[in-house]
Amino acid sequence: MAQKPSIPKGTRDFSPVEMAGRNYIFDTVKSVFKKYGFLPLETPSMENLSTLLGKYGEEGDKLLFKVLNSGDAFSGVDYDGYKVGEENGKRFYNSNALSLKVCEKGLRYDLTVPFARYVVQHQNELTFPFKRYQLQPVWRADRPQKGRYREFYQCDVDVIGSRSLLNELELVQIVDEVFSMFDIRVCVKINNRKILSGLAEISGHPDKLIDITVAIDKIDKIGLDAVKDELRERGLDDAAISVIEPVLTLSGTSAQKISTMRGILAASEVGLKGVDELEELFGLIETSGVRQEVEIDLSLARGLNYYTGAIFEVKAKDFAIGSICGGGRYDDLTGIFGLPNMSGVGISFGADRIYDVLLGLDKFPKEAVSGTRVLFTNMGAAELRYLIPIAKELRLAGLPVEIYPDNVKLKKQFDYADKKGIKYLAIVGENEVNKGVVTLKDLTTGEQVEVTPAEIAEKIK
Amino acid sequence: MAQKPSIPKGTRDFSPVEMAGRNYIFDTVKSVFKKYGFLPLETPSMENLSTLLGKYGEEGDKLLFKVLNSGDAFSGVDYDGYKVGEENGKRFYNSNALSLKVCEKGLRYDLTVPFARYVVQHQNELTFPFKRYQLQPVWRADRPQKGRYREFYQCDVDVIGSRSLLNELELVQIVDEVFSMFDIRVCVKINNRKILSGLAEISGHPDKLIDITVAIDKIDKIGLDAVKDELRERGLDDAAISVIEPVLTLSGTSAQKISTMRGILAASEVGLKGVDELEELFGLIETSGVRQEVEIDLSLARGLNYYTGAIFEVKAKDFAIGSICGGGRYDDLTGIFGLPNMSGVGISFGADRIYDVLLGLDKFPKEAVSGTRVLFTNMGAAELRYLIPIAKELRLAGLPVEIYPDNVKLKKQFDYADKKGIKYLAIVGENEVNKGVVTLKDLTTGEQVEVTPAEIAEKIK
Numbered sequence: 005m006a007q008k009p010s011i012p013k014g015t016r017d018f019s020p021v022e023m024a025g026r027n028y029i030f031d032t033v034k035s036v037f038k039k040y041g042f043l044p045l046e047t048p049s050m051e052n053l054s055t056l057l058g059k060y061g062e063e064g065d066k067l068l069f070k071v072l073n074s075g076d077a078f079s080g081v082d083y084d085g086y087k088v089g090e091e092n093g094k095r096f097y098n099s100n101a102l103s104l105k106v107c108e109k110g111l112r113y114d115l116t117v118p119f120a121r122y123v124v125q126h127q128n129e130l131t132f133p134f135k136r137y138q139l140q141p142v143w144r145a146d147r148p149q150k151g152r153y154r155e156f157y158q159c160d161v162d163v164i165g166s167r168s169l170l171n172e173l174e175l176v177q178i179v180d181e182v183f184s185m186f187d188i189r190v191c192v193k194i195n196n197r198k199i200l201s202g203l204a205e206i207s208g209h210p211d212k213l214i215d216i217t218v219a220i221d222k223i224d225k226i227g228l229d230a231v232k233d234e235l236r237e238r239g240l241d242d243a244a245i246s247v248i249e250p251v252l253t254l255s256g257t258s259a260q261k262i263s264t265m266r267g268i269l270a271a272s273e274v275g276l277k278g279v280d281e282l283e284e285l286f287g288l289i290e291t292s293g294v295r296q297e298v299e300i301d302l303s304l305a306r307g308l309n310y311y312t313g314a315i316f317e318v319k320a321k322d323f324a325i326g327s328i329c330g331g332g333r334y335d336d337l338t339g340i341f342g343l344p345n346m347s348g349v350g351i352s353f354g355a356d357r358i359y360d361v362l363l364g365l366d367k368f369p370k371e372a373v374s375g376t377r378v379l380f381t382n383m384g385a386a387e388l389r390y391l392i393p394i395a396k397e398l399r400l401a402g403l404p405v406e407i408y409p410d411n412v413k414l415k416k417q418f419d420y421a422d423k424k425g426i427k428y429l430a431i432v433g434e435n436e437v438n439k440g441v442v443t444l445k446d447l448t449t450g451e452q453v454e455v456t457p458a459e460i461a462e463k464i465k
Numbered sequence: 466m467a468q469k470p471s472i473p474k475g476t477r478d479f480s481p482v483e484m485a486g487r488n489y490i491f492d493t494v495k496s497v498f499k500k501y502g503f504l505p506l507e508t509p510s511m512e513n514l515s516t517l518l519g520k521y522g523e524e525g526d527k528l529l530f531k532v533l534n535s536g537d538a539f540s541g542v543d544y545d546g547y548k549v550g551e552e553n554g555k556r557f558y559n560s561n562a563l564s565l566k567v568c569e570k571g572l573r574y575d576l577t578v579p580f581a582r583y584v585v586q587h588q589n590e591l592t593f594p595f596k597r598y599q600l601q602p603v604w605r606a607d608r609p610q611k612g613r614y615r616e617f618y619q620c621d622v623d624v625i626g627s628r629s630l631l632n633e634l635e636l637v638q639i640v641d642e643v644f645s646m647f648d649i650r651v652c653v654k655i656n657n658r659k660i661l662s663g664l665a666e667i668s669g670h671p672d673k674l675i676d677i678t679v680a681i682d683k684i685d686k687i688g689l690d691a692v693k694d695e696l697r698e699r700g701l702d703d704a705a706i707s708v709i710e711p712v713l714t715l716s717g718t719s720a721q722k723i724s725t726m727r728g729i730l731a732a733s734e735v736g737l738k739g740v741d742e743l744e745e746l747f748g749l750i751e752t753s754g755v756r757q758e759v760e761i762d763l764s765l766a767r768g769l770n771y772y773t774g775a776i777f778e779v780k781a782k783d784f785a786i787g788s789i790c791g792g793g794r795y796d797d798l799t800g801i802f803g804l805p806n807m808s809g810v811g812i813s814f815g816a817d818r819i820y821d822v823l824l825g826l827d828k829f830p831k832e833a834v835s836g837t838r839v840l841f842t843n844m845g846a847a848e849l850r851y852l853i854p855i856a857k858e859l860r861l862a863g864l865p866v867e868i869y870p871d872n873v874k875l876k877k878q879f880d881y882a883d884k885k886g887i888k889y890l891a892i893v894g895e896n897e898v899n900k901g902v903v904t905l906k907d908l909t910t911g912e913q914v915e916v917t918p919a920e921i922a923e924k925i926k
Contacts, residue, residue, distance in 0.1 A: 009582040009802045012511050012570050017583055019590075020504030020597065027505065039860040041837040041867035043481030044488065048616055049510065049572075049602060050473050050530075069511075070533040072568055074606030078560035083544075095556070099539035107533055109473050111510075121470040122478055129480075131884040133870055136481065141510060145535030155509055168870035170849065177857070291850050292857060341470045376502040388631065389752050396638070396753060399500040406502035409594055409629035423592040 014146070014154030022359075024373035029186075029358055030139055030159065036181045037137040037161050040174050045136040047118040050109040057110075059117045059340070067145045069154075070107035077106040111143035115160040116337065116350070123164055124341035132165030151356070162350030164338070169281060171349050172314045172333065173288040179318055179329060179351065180294045186358070187367050189321040190328070193301035196282050197311050197332070199265060202275015203251060206268070207244035214309060215239065220252060221305035228252060252303040258286050261300045281313060297321070310334040316351055320361045328357045375404060378428040378444075378464050379421040382408040390437045391430070394457045401461050421447060428464050475607070475615030485834035486823065490647075490816055491600055491620070497642045498598040498622050501635050506597040508579040511570040518571075520578045520801070528606045530615075531568035538567040572604035576621040577798065577811070584625055585802035593626030612817070623811030625799070630742060632810050633775045633794065634749040640779055640790060640812065641755045647819070648828050650782040651789070654762035657743050658772045658793070660726060663736015664712060667729070668705035675770060676700065681713060682766035689713060713764040719747050722761045742774060758782070771795040777812055781822045789818045836865060839889040839905075839925050840882040843869040851898045852891070855918045862922050882908060889925045 011017065018026060034044070050071055057065055086105070089096040112118055115138045123134060139159045146152055161178065163171045176192055183190045200220075204213040215238035223231050231252070235245050251268065254261050262283050269275030282300060289298055306315045313333030320328055331351030338346045362368050378398070380391050391407065398405045406426070408417045414431075421429050431443040436454075444463060445452045455463055472478065479487060495505075511532055518526055547566070550557040573579055576599045584595060600620045607613055622639065624632045637653055644651045661681075665674040676699035684692050692713070696706050712729065715722050723744050730736030743761060750759055767776045774794030781789055792812030799807045823829050839859070841852050852868065859866045867887070869878045875892075882890050892904040897915075905924060906913045916924055 009516060009586040010513065011509050011516075011582075011586075012513055015509035015511060017509065017587070018505075018507040019587070020506060023505040023507060038836070039863070039865050041840075041865055043836050044479075044484035045481060046479040046484060048472050048476030048478065049604070050476060050616065052471065052473055055470060055472075067535070069535065071572070072531040072533055072564055074528070074530065076560050078558065078563050083556060083558070084554075094543075094545060097539065097544070099537050102539050103533055111532070121472075125470040125472075126478070126480070131881060133881075135867075143510070155511065163870070166870040168843075168872075170843070170868060170870045173853075174868075181860075288849070288853070292853050375499070375504050379502075382629075382631070388749070392634075392749070392753050399642075402500070404500050404502055406596075407631060407635075409624070409627040409631045411629075420592060420594075 012154070014148030014152075016153060016155070020375070021373065024375070025359055025362065025368050026157075026355065028368060028372040029353075029355055029362070030157075032185050033159050033161075033182055033353055034137065034139070036178050036185070039181075040135075040178055042135045042137045042161050042163075045119070045122065045138050046140060047112070047115075047122055047138070049112055049141075051112055051118055051121070053104065053108055053110045055121050056113055056117060060113055064113060068113055069111040069143045069145050070103060071109040071111065073106055073108055081105055112140070113144060114142050115140060115158045115352070116162075119160070119162060119164075120337045121341055123346065124338050124343040127343060133163050133171075134165055135161075135163045137161040151360075153356070157355045159353040159355055160350055161352075162348055164346055164348030167347045169285050169288060169314075172285050173292060175316065175331065175349065175351050176285075176289055176294060176298060177292055179316075180296045182353070183296060183318070186362060188323075188358075188361055188365065189296070190318050191297040191299060191321055193299055193304050193317045193319065194282070194285070195301055195304035195315050196278035197313055197315055198274050198278025198281065199269065199302065200278075200305060202269040202272035202278055203248055205272045205275060207240065207247040209240055209244055212238065212240060216248065217305045217309075218307065220248070220303055221307050223252060223303045254302050258298075258300050261302065262286070265302070278313075285314060306330060306332055308332075310337055312336070313347075314349065323361045323364050325357050325360060327354070328361060329353050374425065376406045376424060376426045377403050378405055378430050378460070379417070379424075379426045380405070380407040380430045380442075381414060381417050381432055382411050383414075383433050384411050387432045387434070387437055391432045391442075394442065394460070397457070398461055403461060403464065418447075430460065473615070475609030475613075477614060477616070481836070482834065483820075485836075486820055486829050487618075487816065489829060489833040490814075490819055490823070491618075493646050494620050494622075494643055494814055495598065495600070497639050497646070500642075501596075501639055503596045503598045503622050503624075506580070506583065506599050507601060508573070508576075508583055508599070510573055510602075512573055512579055512582070514565065514569055514571045516582050517574055517578060521574055525574060529574055530572040530604045530606055531564060532570040532572065534567055534569055542566055573601070574605060575603050576601060576619045576813070577623075580621070580623060580625075581798045582802055584807065585799050585804040588804060594624050594632075595626055596622075596624045598622040612821075614817070618816045620814040620816055621811055622813075623809055625807055625809030625811075628808045630746050630749060630775075633746050634753060636777065636792065636810065636812050637746075637750055637755060637759060638753055640777075641757045643814070644779070645756060647823060649784075649819075649822055649826065651757050651779050652782055653757060653759040654765050654778045654780065655743070655746070655759065656762055656765040656776050657739035657774055658776055659735050659739025659742065659774060660730065660763065661739075661766060663730040663733035663739055664709055666733045666736060668701065668708040670701055670705055673699065673701060673705075677709065678766045678770075679768065681709070681764055682768050684713060684764045715763050719759075719761050722763065723747070726763070739774075746775060767791060767793055769793075771798055773797070774808075775810065784822045784825050786818050786821060789815050789822060791815075835886065837867045837885060837887045838864050839866050839891050839921070840878070840885075840887045841866070841868040841891045842875060842878050842893055843872050844875075844894050845872050848893045848895070848898055852893045852903075855903065855921070858918070859922055864922060864925070879908075891921065 086097040086102045088098045141155050141157050143155050179192055201213055204210050204216050219231050219234040232245055265279050304317055311332040312335040315332035317327040318329035333349040335347045395405045395407055429445040441454045444455050547558040547563045549559045602616050602618050604616050640653055662674055665671050665677050680692050680695040693706055726740050765778055772793040773796040776793035778788040779790035794810040796808045856866045856868055890906040902915045905916050
């Protein structure tokens with residue numbers, strides 16, 4: 005009996021047309037990463053749960069996909085050890101503990117923790133600073149909704165083992181070059197976590213850095229007033245909020261913002277360090293001739309707690325969508341795996357959103373998403389013997405060529421070319437074989453010419 | 466407290482050096498697939514277990530990695546419904562049924578079943594014949610051992626919706642072109658399942674096709690005598706074995722083998738059909754000018770039961786390893802999902818084994834696995850301001866360039882270039898900045914020259 009086929013919710017098939025667009029994105033970012041000396045790395049889809057648990061907060065732990073131990077996972081489980089109650093003869097067990105007993109592995113939740121695990125595990129084989137990029141899927145058991153999937157690709161680029169701000173500059177240059185290649189206008193927003201630490205300090209709540217970060221991270225979505233409400237809920241008094249508020253709405257040039265912040269944070273050592281770093285980075289950016297817009301956004305916070313220095317976010321200027329790229333500097337990502345004092349910085353490109361922007365702005369280059377260039381018709385065995393060597397030569401010249409596999413009505417073969425968007429049809433019947441030619445039809449213009457086999461490549465290029 | 470990091474057994478990290486080799490393989494096969502009109506497809510890593518179960522035999526079902534339902538998988542499980550026994554107050558449950566209750570999804574076991582599922586699910590959107598390639602990892606809970614992993618990539622190329630033997634020819638041409646690009650000499654072995662059916666028929670055991678297939682599939686590993694023993698164990702009498710044996714050891718040219726088989730199988734309609742198909746395919750192969758060795762191997766069986774026509778296997782001639790590529794024609798792969806009569810044919814490239822062959826024969830092209838071309842030294846802020854625009858120009862010209870991020874001792878910067886195999890060092894100190902030049906050192910020869918920024922690209926290309 006036939007099953008009606010489907011796929012798990014939150015997952016996707018990518019058709020050839022979608023894949024062409026996605027590969028254009030992946031190939032472009034990879035080509036830029038390589039020009040800056042970043043090399044590819046891949047880690048396993050499954051990591052030990054002990055590697056993943058506790059790294060993404062309590063909420064993140066719940067969103068991990070756990071993989072059942074292979075073999076007979078439940079045999080030998082001492083259920084009585086997991087019993088938490090009994091009612092009317094029915095027993096209840098501790099689900100969470102039971103799931104950890106039968107699952108030792110989980111699917112990768114992001115590329116950052118596996119990267120940190122890799123660096124620590126292979127520290128003696130690596131040359132530092134270690135620069136890697138990684139393009140692989142990650143899995144999250146989030147509730148699926150528009151634009152949020154349970155399996156999606158991340159494109160991460162990181163350098164670890166160097167504190168130099170030149171690394172931050174190169175990430176900005178990479179963003180600049182990638183989006184210029186995509187012909188997408190973006191704004192790169194930059195802030196520094198040390199400035200936020202300084203703000204927490206001078207507001208009199210040095211212990212509230214995470215609360216402040218979480219609250220102001222939402223400013224784009226909920227607005228200034230709601231952020232102030234949340235700060236209040238999180239225990240900041242009006243005096244503290246009045247220190248933070250003007251910073252969030254600061255305007256002017258980068259130089260002006262830096263100068264203002266230097267005044268506001270005069271009493272905070274860490275805050276001034278953040279201002280220094282921002283100033284040095286913007287100096288480097290000026291030297292480098294970055295073409296896209298780069299601005300200081302002091303309301304930029306980024307949710308992740310491991311950031312300790314520069315933080316980045318990239319927005320498309322001509323298309324309404326969340327940030328399409330983000331990252332920052334972390335000083336102790338590898339500490340949890342036993343390797344302290346390894347500062348690194350990285351950014352992640354959001355392939356799904358970039359895809360939507362390219363599609364929405366009609367910026368996918370036609371040649372990047374086109375497949376077969378010419379389809380040879382199939383009119384029988386004699387014609388095939390004649391055209392197989394011709395098709396072979398065209399392929400050797402690098403052209404994507406198809407021969408319609410079956411000897412069916414020409415109408416059907418035309419339809420195939422039409423549906424697949426193949427521009428040229430090479431018609432080969434008895435007449436063409438006898439004359440030693442091919443009839444080449446341009447399906448977009450309808451123009452039809454007789455050419456020798458040697459002339460085809462030139463004609464269709 | 467620090468954890469000692471590790472990865473699940475049977476899985477692998479791929480370092481930048483390994484990735485370079487793997488990407489060379491993937492990029493090469495993709496470039497050839499495209500020239501024959503095959504387009505990329507990707508399916509989700511997780512499929513519904515109902516899609517996967519029962520498709521790979523009983524043994525395969527056991528090797529599926531199951532993914533625990535998200536949320537609280539065990540809450541609401543009526544354990545009493547799974548109880549199979551009780552002893553001294555300890556209860557025992559049906560492990561297998563329990564695992565299906567708490568797991569609805571499994572990791573992809575191969576690319577063929579997801580492809581069949583995709584074709585059926587999207588049949589109304591596809592243009593047939595549908596040609597796709599797919600390069601993605603698959604997961605199997607096999608016992609890990611040398612050369613056998615729990616996560617590995619498959620590279621499949623299939624065309625579905627056409628019975629023409631031109632499709633078989635194109636797969637042979639693809640194999641020919643791929644391995645010629647790799648500079649690996651191979652032998653393409655071809656047989657036809659209909660010939661094996663015919664043999665089963667004339668041996669008087671038409672019901673024993675699968676037993677015969679399974680037994681003779683092992684001939685390379687266990688030899689002729691052991692195969693005969695196994696055929697006997699599987700219920701074939703000596704008369705039947707004496708019909709099959711000479712076929713397995715048949716020698717001579719393809720034409721001679723075809724002629725002999727036509728005699729042996731004269732009484733079997735399906736057997737003769739198989740011989741006709743082989744003959745037609747070899748006629749097409751001759752027309753096409755395939756350069757690699759192609760031979761009929763009547764002992765070739767291939768284990769998978771869904772094959773119904775041509776079957777292929779590719780072996781490296783100069784390196785001892787199992788088959789590095791294999792596939793065949795299937796007439797009803799989509800039937801189980803409700804779409805009968807969809808004949809297709811495909812092959813799969815074994816990336817791990819091809820990697821071992823390329824490495825073993827030292828055939829990885831140097832340029833395919835090299836990264837950064839030139840490293841700029843870092844001697845301070847003034848030098849950086851001078852060299853950042855120079856590095857930028859080189860990158861715009863497509864050259865992979867690094868700037869050492871930290872202003873540390875030159876020795877350390879030299880070591881970095883040396884360890885990463887970077888050929889050129891661009892030394893920029895105060896002297897170079899004042900003269901408007903760069904000192905370019907070839908680290909392989911030790912040669913050192915002063916050049917203008919504009920001359921660097923030419924010099925290091």
